[in-house]
Amino acid sequence: MDQPTTVKPSLLVRITQFAPLRLLVLGGILFLFMGVSSGVMEKFAGQPVLATVAAAVMAGLGVAIYAAFVRLIERRPVSELSLAPLARELGIGLLIGAGLYTASVLVLMALGIYRIVGFNPVSFMVPAIGMALSSGFFEELLFRGALFRIVEEMFGSWISLVVSSLVFGLLHLLNPAATLTGAIFISIEAGVLLAAGYMVTRRLWLSIGFHVAWNYTQQGVFSGIVSGNAPVPGLIKPIIEGPDALTGGSFGLESSLVAFLFCTTAGVILLILSVRRGNVVAPFWKRRTTAS
Template identity: 30%
Template sequence: MKPIPLDGRARAVWNAILFWLLAEWAIGPQVDKGVAALGKAWHLGNGLTSANIALGEFESLVIALGLTAIFGYFEGRRFDSYGLPIAQAFGRRFWEGLGVGVVWAGLVALLMIALGGMRLAGFALQGPALLWSALAWFGANVLVGVGEEAWFRGYLLQTLRKGIGFWSAAIVLSLWFTAEHYFFKTGENVWDCISLFAFGMLICFTVLRTGSLWFGVGLHVAFDYMQLFVIGTRNGAQVPVGHLLNVSFPGPAWINGGVLGTEASVLMYPLFVLVFAYVAWRFPAPKQKAA
C-alpha cells in the first residue's frame, strides 16, 4: 500500500470521528427512543430474549450500514467496500468462522465442566419449542454478528487505518468495544474487559489476514449462539430465555465467569491464543516483494 499523504491521513481520522459521533451520540440515541417504543408496543419486556437481542442489533445494523452508505457516497465507494463485501456474504469464510466459534465456545464449556464450574442436567427444551428457539436465537445472533461488526469494525476500521495505521486503529476500536460493554452492561469486571478487548483485536486480525469481516462475523455469531442458546450461560447478570441445555454454574467465578458468563472466565485466555494461532496459520500473511 502506498503511503497516504498527511492531509489524507488527517481527513481519514476526522471522517472516522464524525462517523462515531453521528452513530454514538446523534443518530443512535434518537433511534433508541423509537426502538424502545416498539419493544413496549410489542410487549417484549426486559428479559434476555432472542426478540430483544434481534431488535437492538437490527437497530445497530441499520444505523451502521446507513451511515456507511452515506460516507461511502461522498468518498466515491460502494457501501460494501468497508469490510463486508456482498459477494462474500455468508460464504465460505463466514461458515469457517462459524465452525471455529462453535469449537471455541464448546471447549470453554467442556473445560468449565471438567473443573467443576458448570454442571449439565439434560435439556431444557424439547419438541417444537426447541426448534423455534434454536431458529430464533440463530437469527438474533446473525444480527449480532453483522450489526456489531459493521458498527465497530466496518467503516471505522477501514477508514481509521488510513489515518493512524492498522494496529493503532485496531487498538482504538477494541478499547471502544470494551468501553461500550463496560459502561452500559450490568456487572462488568476487569476479567470480562480483557476478553472483550482480546475479542476485538482478534476480529481485527481476521480482517487483516482474510481481507474482510465475514470470517469474524461467523466467529461472532457462533460464539454468542453457543453462549446464549446452546449453553445458556449468564450474560450481564441475566439468564437467556429459551436456551437449550439445563445447566447450573456452581463453581467459582474465575472458572465460569460468575454473573457475566463465559466471557469473564479465565479459561477464555488460553483459547484466545489458540484461535489467534489458528488464524495466523490458516491465513498466512502475504510475502513482501523484494525491492
C-alpha cells in the same frame, strides 16, 4: 511534452474525506442505529419470532447505511462487504465462533464445573437469534468496519488493533453486571480475534460470523450470561459451579481463563496469517517515507 493535469478535490470533498470526521460521522450513525435496534429488541422481548425478524431488518439496514456512506462519502467500492465471499466467510466465522464457545464449555464439563441437568423446549433457542444478529452485525460494522478500519488508515494496523480492542472492551462496562476483568478480557480475546478476522480477509463477514455465533451459542444453546447481561434460558438447563476465574462469574464465559486461552490463541493465529498475506497496514508516516 505536456504534463497531465490533476484536478484538485474541492474543499467540501476534502473535508468529508478527513479521516477523523468520517469516523465521527459513520461511528455516530452506527451507534445511534445500534441503540435503535436494541430498543426494537426490547419492544418485542416477549415475541421472539417478531424480534428475530426485526433484528434481521435492522441488521440489513445497518449494512445498507454503512455501504451508502462508503460509496457516497468515501467514494470507493465497499470491498469489505463484498457479496462474492459472503457465504463462505460468514459460514466459516459461524462455525469457528460456535466451536470456540463449545470447546470452552467442554473444558468446563470435563472439570465438573458445567453440568447439564435437563433441556428446555427447542423454542427456547429462538430469542437468542435476534440478540445475536443485532449485536454481531452492528458491533462489527461499528468497531471493525468504522473504528478499526479508519484508525488503521491513519496509524496502521497495530495501533488500530490496540485502540479498537480497548474501546470495544471498555464499552462493555456499560452492561448491567459488567466487571473490569470481563472488559479487559474482552479487549484482548475478542478485540484481537475480531480485528484479526477483518485483517486476514480485509472483509467483515468472518468477524460478523464469529460474533453472531459466539453470542448465539452462549445464550441460545448453553444458557450462558452474555457479557454481563441478564441470563436468558436457552436449550440446555445447566448448573455452573466453580471459581470465577473459570466460569467468568457474573460477566459470563468471556471473563474466564478458558475462553481467554481459546479465543486469544485463535486471534493470534489469524494475525500471523494476516502478516504472511501482507495485510498489515503501516502508519501514514511510514507509508510517506516508502513512497518518497
